[in-house]
Amino acid sequence: MRVKLEGDIADVRVLIGHPMETGLRKDPKTGELVPMHFIKTVVASLNGNPVMKAQWSRAMSRNPYMQFRVKGAKEGDEVAVAWVDNHGESNSATSTVPAAR
Amino acid sequence: MAAAILLAGQLALTGSASRADTTPAEDRRAFVQFFSERFPGVALEDYVYGAMIANPGAREQYEQIMEFPPFIGDIEKGKQLWERPFKNGRSFADCFPNAGHNVVGHYPLFDQARRKVVTFEMALNDCLRSNGEPEMAYDAREPMGVLTAYARMLSDGMAMNIHVETPQARTAYEAGKALFFRRIGQLNAACAGCHLFNAGKTMRMEIISPALGHATHWPIFRGGEELMTFQGRFRRCMEQMRAVPYGFASEEWNNLEYFLAYLSNGLPVKSSVFRK
Numbered sequence: 001m002r003v004k005l006e007g008d009i010a011d012v013r014v015l016i017g018h019p020m021e022t023g024l025r026k027d028p029k030t031g032e033l034v035p036m037h038f039i040k041t042v043v044a045s046l047n048g049n050p051v052m053k054a055q056w057s058r059a060m061s062r063n064p065y066m067q068f069r070v071k072g073a074k075e076g077d078e079v080a081v082a083w084v085d086n087h088g089e090s091n092s093a094t095s096t097v098p099a100a101r
Numbered sequence: 102m103a104a105a106i107l108l109a110g111q112l113a114l115t116g117s118a119s120r121a122d123t124t125p126a127e128d129r130r131a132f133v134q135f136f137s138e139r140f141p142g143v144a145l146e147d148y149v150y151g152a153m154i155a156n157p158g159a160r161e162q163y164e165q166i167m168e169f170p171p172f173i174g175d176i177e178k179g180k181q182l183w184e185r186p187f188k189n190g191r192s193f194a195d196c197f198p199n200a201g202h203n204v205v206g207h208y209p210l211f212d213q214a215r216r217k218v219v220t221f222e223m224a225l226n227d228c229l230r231s232n233g234e235p236e237m238a239y240d241a242r243e244p245m246g247v248l249t250a251y252a253r254m255l256s257d258g259m260a261m262n263i264h265v266e267t268p269q270a271r272t273a274y275e276a277g278k279a280l281f282f283r284r285i286g287q288l289n290a291a292c293a294g295c296h297l298f299n300a301g302k303t304m305r306m307e308i309i310s311p312a313l314g315h316a317t318h319w320p321i322f323r324g325g326e327e328l329m330t331f332q333g334r335f336r337r338c339m340e341q342m343r344a345v346p347y348g349f350a351s352e353e354w355n356n357l358e359y360f361l362a363y364l365s366n367g368l369p370v371k372s373s374v375f376r377k
Binding site: 063 | 171
């Protein structure tokens, strides 16, 4: 996750490592369908308060990259991005807003 | 103009050896002169951006992607491979000066004792072999590909500094140059036909990159995902010319890499880059 501060807007970029399988792809070696495995919900928070909720589907590609901007941020605030996938697995990352450049 | 005539003379001798009466330094100067006329106003160090020197819009998008490239995970994997100690306690850093920093600009080098060109990937395998570890396959994405994705970055910014000093090294250099100018495959095309004489022009909806700068920027991540080493690109190119590719770490490809790296002397190394 990379966070930049421009004025009072935090520009957040996050790269999530996830296979994002659609369930429609066949394994090239076995010929079997690779089961669906994709992120369903993403929640971005600023200092613990949710600022963005996203509902993703299997249409998102592998290793999704997301960028969003949050107004009302200042240096030292904590940005968190958490996701849950269709298997119930989850992960999250946090980053502190740096000084404005 | 003199540069173009000199270089055209190399291609005219199809099938036979290219001219060996020009020194490597003269060859390099001829290439630089030729491209400076073809791409006026492009700084020498910008040739590491390949086809993007002829497409400012692409270069801008490239810079945006490189701020947070999608292949960060692969570089991280490479870092773990580089730092993991061997069974005997040593690690890759022990096999190179400066713990592996600022070494890639010297590769490929000519190993006078073994009488052959040694690429950086071969040096990594030499390190494994001398420490009793199994060697890596040159065409495998993991571990060799991702390892080089990290290991080469330790030399980023270093100026390419290839030496051709002994008669044996010169022979290898000339063999690489001959392959560069030789027509191959069903399409009967030479590397020089595209990457020298038609650099900057469009073919198959892509801008052809100049050979100057080719050796500096590996591995590439095509589409941000497909990791390709320099010799991996040789394979793809030869397949596209409908020629039977030589093998990874073959004498032919090692000599070609040696020639191309010498041409890029002075240009900065920039590893693990995004390409379309």
